[in-house]
Amino acid sequence: MSVDLRAEEALKLWQAVSMGLVHDDKPDLTLRQMTILLTVYLEPPPHTVRGLAARLHVTKPVITRALDTMGRMRLIKRRRDEADRRNVVIQRTLEGSLFLEHVGDLIRLKARELI
Amino acid sequence: MSVDLRAEEALKLWQAVSMGLVHDDKPDLTLRQMTILLTVYLEPPPHTVRGLAARLHVTKPVITRALDTMGRMRLIKRRRDEADRRNVVIQRTLEGSLFLEHVGDLIRLKARELI
């Protein structure tokens, strides 16, 4: 990977990708939802409500609600941790993987176009 | 500028920047608001409600409401077009420039860290 972004190019990339996401007819994720989703998919598991809340510096209900919404969208799913039944483990789904694959492709496409 | 993003690195960049924006105590912009803001600052003026709505493939009230909110945040301002007083021209502000400068710096920082 080689990255040498200059200020305006960095913003142009962000704009192009954001525009692409807005153009999709899929419902937009909020910034927090997107951050949670990416964290679950990119950082090593296990992911818990408490852990995500700490990672994002937000309160637990924020995570719970985001998981409710993204669960309805099938982007993630919850499972009780059988070892410690107080915990809920957040897991990836096929739909979530496909969605983020799409986002990744969009970023790469727009980055290439900006060269 | 040289960009050669691979799939996971592209997503990691998006995650790191999103996380940085969430960590800021400033109120999060929605994806649509951010897209409007970047478009106003990066694409050649003049910018009108109708033009932005067409550019983003959203309805006019979406733009009006986003401008209301970002106007309250001082990120953009509106001005009547004196040539054709039906039009409203959307203009940049100092605060908006500073905010996007901050976002640009964040993107560049995270991109550098990912090399």
Added chain:
DNA sequence: GCTAAATGGAACGGTTGCGTAACGAACGTG
């Protein structure tokens, strides 16, 4: 066992965004 701590979720009231539909102001054209 019994109490204290930890976890995720529910409830509440308030704010903001959404899509649809309607509106007033300004323009252009006959």
Added chain:
DNA sequence: CACGTTCGTTACGCAACCGTTCCATTTAGC
């Protein structure tokens, strides 16, 4: 100088998100 068109905004009902607070369940420590 009417009349339709264009522009941005407002109104409405609805859904989602927010922060705070409280709660049920589960675990851990004494």
